[in-house]
Amino acid sequence: METDNAPEVTPADRRRLRVRESIISAAERVFAREGETGLSIRRLADEIDYSPAAIYKYFGSKEELIDELKEAFFERLLEKVDNSSSADRPFLERAKACVATYVETAVTRPFHYAAAFSSIQHDLPENGAGILSWEGFVASQKGQAFGVLISMVREGQELGVFDPVLDPVMAAKSLWAGSHGLAQLLIHVPKFHQLVPDENPISASDFIEFHASLQIRSLLKPAVTDTNGDLPGHTS
Numbered sequence: 001m002e003t004d005n006a007p008e009v010t011p012a013d014r015r016r017l018r019v020r021e022s023i024i025s026a027a028e029r030v031f032a033r034e035g036e037t038g039l040s041i042r043r044l045a046d047e048i049d050y051s052p053a054a055i056y057k058y059f060g061s062k063e064e065l066i067d068e069l070k071e072a073f074f075e076r077l078l079e080k081v082d083n084s085s086s087a088d089r090p091f092l093e094r095a096k097a098c099v100a101t102y103v104e105t106a107v108t109r110p111f112h113y114a115a116a117f118s119s120i121q122h123d124l125p126e127n128g129a130g131i132l133s134w135e136g137f138v139a140s141q142k143g144q145a146f147g148v149l150i151s152m153v154r155e156g157q158e159l160g161v162f163d164p165v166l167d168p169v170m171a172a173k174s175l176w177a178g179s180h181g182l183a184q185l186l187i188h189v190p191k192f193h194q195l196v197p198d199e200n201p202i203s204a205s206d207f208i209e210f211h212a213s214l215q216i217r218s219l220l221k222p223a224v225t226d227t228n229g230d231l232p233g234h235t236s
Contacts, residue, residue, distance in 0.1 A: 020058050022048060024072065027065055028111035036066065036115075064113055073112035074141030077105050081148050090160055092216065096140050096151055099179055099212035102145075106183035107204065113183065116142070153219065162219045176217055182211050 026048045030039050033157040040062055045052045084097040104112040149172035156162030162171075185192045186204060193203035193208075202210075 006121060023050075023055055023058055023065070024068060027069060028115075031069070031115055032111045039066070041065075069112055069115035071141050073105075073109060073116040074145050076109065076112070077102065077145050078141065078148070079106050081145070091156060095152055095156060095216050096147065096209070098127075098211045099175060099215050100208050102176075102179045103183045103186070103208045103211065104205070106180075107186045109209075110187045113187065117180075146172060146176060156219060161221060163221045166219060171219055174218075178211070178215050182208070 023044065026044055026144075027039060029093065030043060030047055041052050041055050041059070044065075045049075045055055047048045072230050080101050081098055084094070084101045128224075153162060153166065153168040153175075157164050157166070157168065186208075193204045193206075196202070
């Protein structure tokens with residue numbers, strides 16, 4: 001009989017994980033108040049009453065810590081998108097959930113999201129012609145999240161639901177740009193979804209669902225609707 005050779009998690013391992021998580025949580029708080037320029041190992045040490053030397057045991061530099069915040073966001077995003085895209089749901093519902101999940105995750109974890117897009121990335125891998133390297137990009141968590149959108153568009157085309165003339169990569173870029181824009185608005189203008197000229201403002205979640213539905217509708221093959229002439233789950 002085969003035995004599980006995975007190393008046993010010791011109390012020391014669990015303690016180290018808790019300390020590491022506390023450092024990341026504190027980094028999020030400092031980042032939210034003071035931005036990337038205000039986040040330093042010394043500033044973080046003051047925040048959680050640790051010595052800088054203790055923090056350096058877990059993170060070798062400020063840049064390493066920020067990279068951790070970025071990767072943590074996209075790791076969480078990928079997990080949530082995977083959960084929301086269960087194969088036992090109709091495709092259009094899964095597609096809309098995929099888009100909505102991105103925005104909801106960003107709004108729910110704004111500190112992680114801010115860190116994920118906190119600086120202009122001049123160091124993205126390029127090929128010999130000075131063009132962004134696809135292989136290098138998709139190897140990152142951010143690239144994998146983008147890859148989910150591309151796969152979703154291609155699946156919709158294979159099922160005969162999405163317009164077959166669309167370039168899947170261009171369509172995925174458009175979906176990402178639209179969702180990123182809404183996420184930024186809801187984070188920086190928290191009452192954005194309530195900007196309506198009547199007395200019955202909708203909730204943020206309802207507006208996110210409307211946004212996701214509208215984006216997915218833009219990809220539909222002509223005449224592809226449900227029995228109500230709209231996307232499943234959409235309400236006027």
